[in-house]
Amino acid sequence: MNPFLINNYKSPKYFCDRKTETADLLKNIKSKTDxxxxxxxxxxxxxxxRHVFYLLKKEKLVSIYLDIYATLDLGDFTNQLANAIYTAFPPKQTVGRRFLEAIKSLRPIITLDEITGTPQLSLDITKTAQFERTMPQLLKFLDSENVQVIIAIDEFQQILTYPEKNVEAILRTVMQTLKNVHFIFCGSNQKMMHQIFNNAKRPFYASTKNVNLQRIDRKEYSKFIKSHFQNNKIDIEADAIELMLDLTDCHTYYTQRLCHEVFDAKVEKVVTDTVLQSLNKILTDNENIYFQYRNLITSNQWKLLKALSIEEKVFQPYSKKFLKDHDLGSSAIVKRSLEALVEKELVYYHSGIEEPYYEVYDKFLMRWMQYK
Ligand SMILES: Nc1ncnc2c1ncn2[C@@H]1O[C@H](COP(=O)(O)OP(=O)(O)OP(=O)(O)O)[C@@H](O)[C@H]1O
Ligand SMILES: [Mg+2]
Structure with missing residues (x-):
């Protein structure tokens, strides 16, 4: 089995570091802090x-995970929540039976997922007003069961796109009454998450603790990589590990993906050439996606993307030198393109640090642009 996972969580063995972040989350959960x-x-x-939930498996605590990326409105959200509760408390258990009883009037429908065959629950209600009542009702039900419940809502910023503008208020209001149910909210859109949690005029302001999740420590990652190759009796040069972490800038997914490919190369000894060949294979496999990007953005944006790829980190995108070195035209053009690229999540703005900078979000796209 390839020990470098690229699309899920298995167990602590395949999970690198994150000791501080894990401890922070566990501490918040134990002290009933959102x-x-x-x-x-x-x-x-x-x-x-997933890792934190794995570690909590032995505890008397129920963890519920919800990814709301695909939800479009409060109705979807409520159904996802109901389904997640149903999955966490199957009807074989007393709580599960009571849950079905409690939501009987909402006419729950159970269907089997076509692909996985697992039962799915949805509620037969359609009006917004009903959902506005139902969501708090579901949470209050959980709260009344005298078990500690932790609900993680992933891609939480999605709620800002719902047509209902009061979801934050509804959720926050019911949260204040809950004693046993606590939350982890997580999201990847900086601007939107900021809007929800750091705006003094909004319901969630100053209501939660933060966890700072950055790149994995380079030394820890290096040890992790080395041990997994060695455990599989593959020799790996220190230079090859360093090169991998350079190429991916230590960004988790890209590092995992590259290690995965190198591992699959099935060589006896990994050297820097093995790494370069593996990267090349990944870039070739992805090439048609990159060409599609080209059709989706303007030529000015493409040029800027290329310039950012070459520079890797750009602290001053409007400086004369940067504009001139890459023949980007005026700073007004760059400003417009940069905003569009950030909006499209092709470029990431590292703020909240001493020297903020711009970088291409996708490290493989960045490498590909450099070689083209
Ligand atoms: N600490 C870790 N050690 C090893 N692999 C990890 C670690 N964290 C994440 N991964 C792997 O990296 C990949 C990306 O992680 P994950 O999906 O958790 O990122 P994410 O921030 O939730 O991404 P997205 O923004 O796309 O939702 C996954 O395949 C996961 O297995
Ligand atoms: Mg995710």
């Missing part, structure tokens, strides 16, 4: 939550 955190795409938000 947590909210924003972090970059593909840095390991979901895996961190």
């Amino acid at each position: 947590t909210a955190f924003f972090a970059q795409r593909r840095i390991g938000k979901t895996a961190l939550i």
Whole structure:
């Protein structure tokens, strides 16, 4: 089995570091404090939550995970929540039976998921007003069961796109009455998460603790990589590990993906050439996606993306030197393109640090642009 996972969480063995973040989350959960955190795409938000839930398995605590990325309105949200509760408390258990009893008037419908075959619950209600009542009702039911429940809502910023503008208020109001149910909110859109949690005029302001999720410590990652190769009797040069972490800038997903590919190369000894060949394979596999990007953005944006790729980190995108070196035209053009690229999540703005900078979000796209 390839020990470098690229799309899920398995167990602590395959999970690198995150000791501080894990401890912070566990502490918040134990002290019944709600947590909210924003972090970059593909840095390991979901895996961190999964890891914490894995560690809590032995405790007398029920963990519920909800990814609301695909939800479009409060109705979807409520149905996801109801289904998650149903999955966490199957009807074989007393709580599960009581849950079905409690929501009987909402006419729950159970269907089997076509692909996985697992039962899915949805509520037969359609009016917004009903959902406005139902969501608090579901949470109050959980609260009344005298078990500690922790609900993680992933991609939480999605609620800002709902047509109902009062979801934050409804949720926050009911949260204040809950004693046994606590939350982890997590999201990858910086601007939107900021809007929800750091705006003094909004319901969630100053109501949660934060966890700071950045790149995994380079030394820890290096040890992790080395041990997994060695455990599988593959020799790996220190230089090859360093090169991998350079190429991916230590960003979790890209590092995992590259290690995965290198591991699959099935060589006896990994050297820097193995790494470059593996990267090349990934870039070739992704090439048609990159060409599609080109059709989706303007030529000015493409040019800027290329310039950012070459520079890797850009602290002053409007400086004369940057504009001139890459023949980008006026700073007004760059400003417009940059805003569009950030909006499209092709470029990421690292703020909240001493020297903020811009970088291409996708590290493989960045490498590909450099080589083209
Ligand atoms: N600490 C870790 N050690 C090893 N692999 C990890 C770690 N954290 C995450 N991963 C792996 O990296 C990949 C990306 O992680 P994950 O999906 O958790 O990121 P995310 O921040 O939730 O991404 P997205 O923004 O796309 O939702 C996953 O395949 C996961 O298995
Ligand atoms: Mg995620």
